[in-house]
Amino acid sequence: MKALRVLIEGWVTSFRYPAFISGFQPTLPVPPLSTIYGLISAAKGELVTPTDLSVGYIFNHQGKAVDLETIYELSGLTGKSNVIKREFLVDPEINLYLDDLDYQDYFKNPHYPLLLGRSTDLVTIKEIKEVELEKKSNIKLGKTILPLGTEGAFGTIQALPTHFTDTIPRKAVGTKPFILMNKFFDYPNECYYDKEKGWGVWFHK
Numbered sequence: 001m002k003a004l005r006v007l008i009e010g011w012v013t014s015f016r017y018p019a020f021i022s023g024f025q026p027t028l029p030v031p032p033l034s035t036i037y038g039l040i041s042a043a044k045g046e047l048v049t050p051t052d053l054s055v056g057y058i059f060n061h062q063g064k065a066v067d068l069e070t071i072y073e074l075s076g077l078t079g080k081s082n083v084i085k086r087e088f089l090v091d092p093e094i095n096l097y098l099d100d101l102d103y104q105d106y107f108k109n110p111h112y113p114l115l116l117g118r119s120t121d122l123v124t125i126k127e128i129k130e131v132e133l134e135k136k137s138n139i140k141l142g143k144t145i146l147p148l149g150t151e152g153a154f155g156t157i158q159a160l161p162t163h164f165t166d167t168i169p170r171k172a173v174g175t176k177p178f179i180l181m182n183k184f185f186d187y188p189n190e191c192y193y194d195k196e197k198g199w200g201v202w203f204h205k
Contacts, residue, residue, distance in 0.1 A: 001134075001192060003201075004098040006107050007127040008039075013061075013117035014088040018160065025069075025086040027117075029156055029182035030059045030145055033204060034172070035117065036096065037163040040103070045111025047166045050174065054099040056192070056201040058143050062091040092116060092123075097133075097194075097201050104128050133192040133201060141187035141200035148177040150202075152187055156180040162204070 015028035015035060036055055041048045069086045072079050094116070107125050116123045145160075146153045162174030184199065191200040 001099070001132070002101060003131055003133050003192075004101050004104050005127075005129050005131045005194070006094075006096040006098070006104075006125060007129075008094040008096060008114070008116070008123050009126050010092045010116050010121055010123035012088045012090055013092045013121040013123075014086055015117050017158070023084065025084060027064070027087045027089055028158065028180055030143065030180050031057070031094070031116065032158075032160040032178070033145060033162045033174075034160065034164055036094075039096075039114055039116060039123075040098075040106075041166075042112040042114055043106040043110040044103070045106075049163045050204060053103070054203045054205045056097040056144065056203040058095040058197070058199060058201070060093045060143060061089040064089055092121075094123075095197065097131075097192075097203070099203060101130060104130075131194060131196065133194055135190050136193035136200070137188060137190045139187055139191060139193050139200040140184045140198065141191060141202065142181040142184035143199075144181055144202055145204075146179045146181055146202055148179055150179060150187075151189060152185055153179045153181055154185065155182060 015031050037048055066085050066087050068083055071082050073082055107128050114123050115121050159175055159177050161172035164170040193200050
């Protein structure tokens with residue numbers, strides 16, 4: 001299978017747990033699918049959903065820390081500032097795989113600024129490459145998001161949407177439980193495999 005592999009790097013990022021509204025804001029260990037489709041939509045300049053494109057990704061970072069952040073809480077026409085603690089990931093890196101080679105044009109010349117996580121988390125494209133993926137079993141898989149029930153997978157379980165609508169207000173679509181894997185594990189079944197990188201790639205369709 002021919003696929004497009006896009007290497008994306010940033011300085012810091014944070015992926016919000018949907019259930020945490022106030023107080024300490026932890027980060028998800030890997031980006032949810034909605035973040036990935038949001039990034040692709042920004043590159044293309046229009047909404048991209050799982051019906052348009054299948055994606056897989058491997059996420060790495062170099063550490064975790066906590067920062068203080070000013071937020072503004074609104075109530076009617078009045079508001080007040082507050083300070084919260086937010087967890088963030090340092091030096092995030094994504095190897096993003098797309099099953100449509102035509103999308104390389106959007107990443108070469110993105111329509112909108114590319115963000116990862118919050119609106120301040122700018123990222124850059126370091127490499128765009130066409131790769132050949134093969135089907136293989138007994139491989140290293142992980143550092144990504146996987147459907148609940150994937151054999152051998154373990155990690156944080158969280159109900160997350162696959163994407164959001166572009167309406168106002170936005171609506172979450174395709175919410176279901178996922179396993180958020182922050183490490184690799186030995187996957188016994190057949191999966192797409194990137195021989196150059198030495199890891200499996202799980203495509204979400």
